[in-house]
Amino acid sequence: RDPEEARKLLDPVLERMMEAVHRYEGTxxxxxxxxxxxxxxxxxxxxxxxVRGCYAALRMQETIRRYADEVYRTEGVTVQIRxxxxxxxxxxxxxxxxLRMDYTAVGQTTHLAARMEQLATPGTxxxxxxxxxxxxxxxxxKPKGPVPVKGLPQPVDVFELTGVGVVRSRLEAAAAARGxxxxxxxxxxxxxxxxxxxxxxxxxGQLVAVVGxxxxxxxxxxxxxxxxxxxxxxxMVDSGSVSYGKATAYLPVIELLKTYFQIEARDxxxxxxxxxxxxxxxxxxxxxxxxxxxLSLLDLPTQDPAWDALDSTARRERTxxxxxxxxxxxxxxxxxxxxxxxxxxxxxxxxxxxxxxxxSLPTARLLLLVNYRPEYRHNWDGKTYYRxxxxxxxxxxxxxxxxxxxxxxxxxxxxxKAKLIEHTxxxxxxxxxxxxxxxxxxxxxxxxxxxxxxxxxxxxxIPLTVEAILAARIDRLSPEDKRxxxxxxxxGKHVPxxxxxxxxxxxxxxxxxxxxxxxxxxxxxEARLFPDQEYTFKHALTHEVAYRGVxxxxxxxxxxxxxxxxxxxxxxxxxxHIERLAHHALRGELWPKAAxxxxxxxxxxxxxxxxxxxxxxxxHGEPRSSTARPATRRSQPPMTRSCxxxxxxxxxxxxxxxxxx
Numbered sequence: 001r002d003p004e005e006a007r008k009l010l011d012p013v014l015e016r017m018m019e020a021v022h023r024y025e026g027t028x029x030x031x032x033x034x035x036x037x038x039x040x041x042x043x044x045x046x047x048x049x050x051v052r053g054c055y056a057a058l059r060m061q062e063t064i065r066r067y068a069d070e071v072y073r074t075e076g077v078t079v080q081i082r083x084x085x086x087x088x089x090x091x092x093x094x095x096x097x098x099l100r101m102d103y104t105a106v107g108q109t110t111h112l113a114a115r116m117e118q119l120a121t122p123g124t125x126x127x128x129x130x131x132x133x134x135x136x137x138x139x140x141x142k143p144k145g146p147v148p149v150k151g152l153p154q155p156v157d158v159f160e161l162t163g164v165g166v167v168r169s170r171l172e173a174a175a176a177a178r179g180x181x182x183x184x185x186x187x188x189x190x191x192x193x194x195x196x197x198x199x200x201x202x203x204x205g206q207l208v209a210v211v212g213x214x215x216x217x218x219x220x221x222x223x224x225x226x227x228x229x230x231x232x233x234x235x236m237v238d239s240g241s242v243s244y245g246k247a248t249a250y251l252p253v254i255e256l257l258k259t260y261f262q263i264e265a266r267d268x269x270x271x272x273x274x275x276x277x278x279x280x281x282x283x284x285x286x287x288x289x290x291x292x293x294x295l296s297l298l299d300l301p302t303q304d305p306a307w308d309a310l311d312s313t314a315r316r317e318r319t320x321x322x323x324x325x326x327x328x329x330x331x332x333x334x335x336x337x338x339x340x341x342x343x344x345x346x347x348x349x350x351x352x353x354x355x356x357x358x359x360s361l362p363t364a365r366l367l368l369l370v371n372y373r374p375e376y377r378h379n380w381d382g383k384t385y386y387r388x389x390x391x392x393x394x395x396x397x398x399x400x401x402x403x404x405x406x407x408x409x410x411x412x413x414x415x416x417k418a419k420l421i422e423h424t425x426x427x428x429x430x431x432x433x434x435x436x437x438x439x440x441x442x443x444x445x446x447x448x449x450x451x452x453x454x455x456x457x458x459x460x461x462i463p464l465t466v467e468a469i470l471a472a473r474i475d476r477l478s479p480e481d482k483r484x485x486x487x488x489x490x491x492g493k494h495v496p497x498x499x500x501x502x503x504x505x506x507x508x509x510x511x512x513x514x515x516x517x518x519x520x521x522x523x524x525x526e527a528r529l530f531p532d533q534e535y536t537f538k539h540a541l542t543h544e545v546a547y548r549g550v551x552x553x554x555x556x557x558x559x560x561x562x563x564x565x566x567x568x569x570x571x572x573x574x575x576x577h578i579e580r581l582a583h584h585a586l587r588g589e590l591w592p593k594a595a596x597x598x599x600x601x602x603x604x605x606x607x608x609x610x611x612x613x614x615x616x617x618x619x620h621g622e623p624r625s626s627t628a629r630p631a632t633r634r635s636q637p638p639m640t641r642s643c644x645x646x647x648x649x650x651x652x653x654x655x656x657x658x659x660x661x
Contacts, residue, residue, distance in 0.1 A: 013661050020060035024052040024244045035660035039105055042092045042654035045471035048243055050087045050134035053655035057083045057125045083125040084116025087134055087655040110656045115149045117658035125161040137173030138165045171219045182405035183224050185398035189389050193225045197367055201335050205361030210371040212391035214469045215429030218371040235334050240341035249349040273300050284329050290322035320353050331366040343372035393426035406435050412453040423540050433463035470545040484514045489546035490558040497533040502565035560588030
């Protein structure tokens with residue numbers, strides 16, 4: 001076939017591939033004539049990068065099939081693509097010149113994604129077990145069995161991605177795969193929800209917001225409340241925003257309407273229209289003027305010339321009014337509980353609907369429940385019918401109860417439980433995922449609720465799901481604040497101000513401003529002011545993830561600078577800091593300093609409290625060694641190209657996609 005004719009067929013295919021990648025906020029980092037490579041979760045981390053990659057792959061297969069049908073009818077040519085997906089660590093580098101800037105990634109993860117694409121048959125998508133583990137429940141797969149892969153010593157478990165799963169949230173995924181853990185604590189929060197439910201039932205509509213960091217149990221609290229006897233006699237509809245949905249108007253509203261009208265995935269447009277029209281008119285025929293707006297929202301033909309003639313502003317006003325009128329009218333028939341989750345990802349149109357609905361709450365039998373992370377902002381604080389619940393990690397006693405239900409009460413687990421609580425700061429999701437990883441790595445044996453310690457030494461790996469959440473939080477910082485946080489992470493979990501000032505390359509004013517922003521974002525806390533000002537990471541896990549985000553060369557340079565700063569700043573009391581000096585000298589590859597300080601550090605640890613005054617008995621924890629992960633999963637030093645200037649490099653955990661026509 002003539003090259004120009006082939007190009008005319010291939011260009012639309014590449015455009016559809018890239019549209020699917022961009023829809024889920026991925027990055028196309030290579031275009032290779034008849035294929036592309038894309039990254040999800042790098043260079044900017046996403047906590048659900050594997051799910052985004054899988055959804056993008058399914059979307060592009062769907063759009064290419066429609067295009068292929070058209071091409072076959074007109075040209076008699078068959079067009080198919082094959083897709084490979086893998087998840088893991090890559091080193092991302094920015095390369096560019098004065099005219100262009102590109103991202104590229106290197107490492108084992110990209111190699112395995114390319115092998116999956118090569119193994120896939122045309123029209124299919126293959127994923128590795130690493131991707132499936134992160135997207136479990138959100139996707140449907142068919143196992144293909146272990147497959148030998150060139151360059152790897154062991155066969156790789158491969159799965160064919162066939163469709164979207166039934167779950168919509170992390171809580172639903174966990175419930176479907178493993179069942180929910182025991183619900184502990186939160187008694188006062190449940191009581192406040194009960195009180196607001198009674199007020200709403202009496203015609204005094206209420207708005208309740210649950211606020212908290214990822215993993216503390218916002219969704220679980222609502223699940224326990226809405227599935228209890230307290231909500232009997234209430235109609236409940238729920239929806240939630242998704243991390244990739246800010247650019248899609250009304251996405252949570254559409255899901256809410258599908259729940260309300262009981263629309264299922266197998267319903268065709270005719271059946272959907274019947275459900276919407278029938279329920280609306282049976283509720284109140286006065287709602288008939290709202291039908292075109294709701295049908296349009298559900299992407300159904302309106303068959304209304306007056307609606308088609310409206311401009312975008314008028315349609316928006318009619319749409320917001322129609323949804324609000326529907327919910328308020330339903331609340332007159334029976335008490336209505338409406339739940340919107342994850343407002344930190346909400347789009348502007350759904351936000352406008354919520355604001356409008358909130359204004360109409362005071363006289364409605366309607367309880368509006370929302371939850372979000374601390375960074376979300378709204379204008380509801382002045383409402384008398386607004387209640388906010390701040391959810392924090394579990395206190396130690398409740399965390400122990402949670403672990404007892406997960407692990408059991410074998411005496412060999414006591415030290416491990418204490419370590420887990422300290423490591424996760426009592427975050428329920430982090431605790432559950434940590435236990436799950438210990439089971440998967442063989443550190444725990446037995447059954448859920450009756451585990452025992454199987455290994456004298458257990459791995460302290462960060463669960464991949466937890467690492468993705470924390471890395472995404474860190475990547476939302478400005479470049480300056482992220483660099484400062486990473487510098488602090490290299491110092492250790494406890495960060496003396498003097499050491500940070502010595503390596504930060506900032507003025508004192510800029511440094512205090514940066515630390516203030518990190519404190520406001522709850523990455524760092526002020527630990528003490530006397531005798532030396534010191535900060536600490538809120539979570540040990542956050543410290544580790546921030547440390548792992550520093551490429552090895554910069555990490556070595558910072559360790560060396562910290563060792564030299566310790567000698568300079570604490571010259572008159574160096575024995576107090578000998579362990580920290582030895583740690584940084586070793587990791588900074590300052591071999592003469594390490595050779596001198598390590599024996600003193602070992603002697604100090606051997607002497608312990610019998611040799612040292614109480615003021616010197618402080619052990620400064622260090623991040624997990626980079627050798628904790630298998631060698632095949634470690635980030636390798638980035639390669640440079642002679643034709644471009646390497647601007648930045650950083651290790652990231654991402655999902656890589658390789659595609660070819």
